[in-house]
Amino acid sequence: MDRQRGINSPNPLKVIIIGAGNVAWHLAGAIKEPYGRVEAVFSRNRTHASQVALRSATGVPVTDIASLPRDGHVYLIAVPDDAIASVAARMPQVRGVVAHTSGTLPIDALKNVVCGGYGSFYPLQTFTAGKETDMRAVPFFIESSNSLASETLDTLARTISDHVYPADSRIRAQIHLAAVFASNFSNGLWGVASDILSQSGLSLNVLAPLLHETLDKAIAIGPDAAQTGPAKRGDTQTIQKHLDRLETPELKELYSNLTNLIIKRQCQK
Amino acid sequence: MDRQRGINSPNPLKVIIIGAGNVAWHLAGAIKEPYGRVEAVFSRNRTHASQVALRSATGVPVTDIASLPRDGHVYLIAVPDDAIASVAARMPQVRGVVAHTSGTLPIDALKNVVCGGYGSFYPLQTFTAGKETDMRAVPFFIESSNSLASETLDTLARTISDHVYPADSRIRAQIHLAAVFASNFSNGLWGVASDILSQSGLSLNVLAPLLHETLDKAIAIGPDAAQTGPAKRGDTQTIQKHLDRLETPELKELYSNLTNLIIKRQCQK
Numbered sequence: 001m002d003r004q005r006g007i008n009s010p011n012p013l014k015v016i017i018i019g020a021g022n023v024a025w026h027l028a029g030a031i032k033e034p035y036g037r038v039e040a041v042f043s044r045n046r047t048h049a050s051q052v053a054l055r056s057a058t059g060v061p062v063t064d065i066a067s068l069p070r071d072g073h074v075y076l077i078a079v080p081d082d083a084i085a086s087v088a089a090r091m092p093q094v095r096g097v098v099a100h101t102s103g104t105l106p107i108d109a110l111k112n113v114v115c116g117g118y119g120s121f122y123p124l125q126t127f128t129a130g131k132e133t134d135m136r137a138v139p140f141f142i143e144s145s146n147s148l149a150s151e152t153l154d155t156l157a158r159t160i161s162d163h164v165y166p167a168d169s170r171i172r173a174q175i176h177l178a179a180v181f182a183s184n185f186s187n188g189l190w191g192v193a194s195d196i197l198s199q200s201g202l203s204l205n206v207l208a209p210l211l212h213e214t215l216d217k218a219i220a221i222g223p224d225a226a227q228t229g230p231a232k233r234g235d236t237q238t239i240q241k242h243l244d245r246l247e248t249p250e251l252k253e254l255y256s257n258l259t260n261l262i263i264k265r266q267c268q269k
Numbered sequence: 270m271d272r273q274r275g276i277n278s279p280n281p282l283k284v285i286i287i288g289a290g291n292v293a294w295h296l297a298g299a300i301k302e303p304y305g306r307v308e309a310v311f312s313r314n315r316t317h318a319s320q321v322a323l324r325s326a327t328g329v330p331v332t333d334i335a336s337l338p339r340d341g342h343v344y345l346i347a348v349p350d351d352a353i354a355s356v357a358a359r360m361p362q363v364r365g366v367v368a369h370t371s372g373t374l375p376i377d378a379l380k381n382v383v384c385g386g387y388g389s390f391y392p393l394q395t396f397t398a399g400k401e402t403d404m405r406a407v408p409f410f411i412e413s414s415n416s417l418a419s420e421t422l423d424t425l426a427r428t429i430s431d432h433v434y435p436a437d438s439r440i441r442a443q444i445h446l447a448a449v450f451a452s453n454f455s456n457g458l459w460g461v462a463s464d465i466l467s468q469s470g471l472s473l474n475v476l477a478p479l480l481h482e483t484l485d486k487a488i489a490i491g492p493d494a495a496q497t498g499p500a501k502r503g504d505t506q507t508i509q510k511h512l513d514r515l516e517t518p519e520l521k522e523l524y525s526n527l528t529n530l531i532i533k534r535q536c537q538k
Binding site: 176202255 | 373393394395397402403406407408432434436439440442443444445446447448449450451452453454455456457458459460461462463465466468469471473474475476477478479480481482483484486487488491492493495496497498499500501507510511514515519522523524526527529530531533534
């Protein structure tokens with residue numbers, strides 16, 4: 001099966017979306033006939049359910065979880081991690097595949113509350129409400145409890161994205177850890193940079209072209225080959241000047257640790 | 270004076286480029302008639318001088334620094350920091366403004382070797398040889414020894430970029446420190462992420478859409494508002510799992526430092 005399924009088969013995959021947050025909103029816009037069709041969107045909040053249903057063009061908003069359609073092929077639970085098991089437990093019994101969209105929760109969280117196949121349907125992206133994202137570029141990681149679930153979730157993911165990978169809980173945990181270093185921690189460093197610039201009346205905007213170029217280069221040739229700066233050059237004079245300039249022991253320690261990281265990585269190349 | 274100078278004045282600013290590296294190559298392509306005109310490009314290596322001269326369309330390659338044209342309005346010294354003073358000392362005496370393109374070197378490095386006005390002409394970008402860059406988006410930081418140098422360098426910069434700022438050595442040092450945190454250190458973290466992903470047979474490419482979106486969001490709404498992840502959520506369970514999963518004491522310490530940084534920044538908001 002592949003993304004052409006809708007053409008070969010007269011019936012699109014019927015999808016029920018549970019949750020009405022950013023992930024739900026983006027999935028609703030990306031599941032399209034003839035490959036898939038959003039049948040319903042559940043949220044206890046009618047306005048939220050309606051917004052995501054509207055985004056899907058075909059789904060109806062549902063505010064009582066017991067009255068969800070029971071003939072769906074896929075039920076996507078796109079709610080915060082700590083609510084997934086309880087939401088799944090309140091769902092009506094269905095024969096379709098039930099999957100959460102979490103990067104970190106094992107699929108066994110669904111084991112005792114779902115009758116049929118279950119799994120994880122994890123899009124690796126940070127979604128912003130109302131802001132369009134190129135979903136075909138977003139990697140999807142799929143884990144499944146059985147072959148029907150695997151085939152169904154894989155097929156649905158391929159109708160949305162060009163980058164679909166199998167990934168068990170261990171691999172998803174690795175991906176999540178990598179994303180914390182690459183995305184969350186870099187963002188924290190941009191906060192430090194922003195503070196330093198503000199001391200000179202400048203904003204992070206002045207670094208935007210540099211940061212876009214740095215990222216493009218790291219993706220294109222790998223971060224080690226793309227590395228620049230005083231740590232890479234072994235420019236101890238500049239490193240010492242920077243340490244003197246930093247105001248708190250925490251920032252000095254962070255600077256030293258990151259400098260040592262880069263020096264060590266360059267040695268190991 | 271502004272970037273319209275070339276229209277108001279019959280004579281474009283005559284520019285001599287000293288050096289034939291990445292910065293020189295990109296400046297040579299960005300200085301254009303009627304506003305400016307590259308007259309000559311110096312490198313001891315004839316091939317390099319010719320490549321940059323060709324890029325400028327108007328400049329001639331020069332391999333003997335003593336035979337540089339003496340009637341230039343601006344001499345841009347685009348060589349590594351530790352070579353700037355010695356290159357400047359070997360230049361013929363000229364009446365034009367002499368500027369280096371360094372983010373870190375004080376302009377006084379040119380004080381005793383230049384007859385007329387001098388300064389810094391610093392484009393904040395990481396340049397790659399042969400790869401086009403939108404120079405109008407690159408911020409230029411200008412420092413000058415006198416008003417003629419200031420006016421001349423500012424005018425030339427505005428013919429290249431829409432983002433020109435005055436910046437003395439102290440401000441440039443702050444910008445450079447901010448760039449090390451935002452660009453060099455983030456790149457180091459992408460290296461860590463790349464290693465973690467490779468343990469699951471994945472490459473940094475799977476994080477590319479996430480990282481582009483993270484950067485766009487940080488620039489648009491500021492890094493503190495854009496922050497996501499376990500540190501931001503105070504998700505101590507995930508943080509502990511990540512620490513257990515990391516293999517070296519250095520990475521564990523780095524994870525803790527960066528997590529504490531984010532927690533502290535969120536508290537201070």
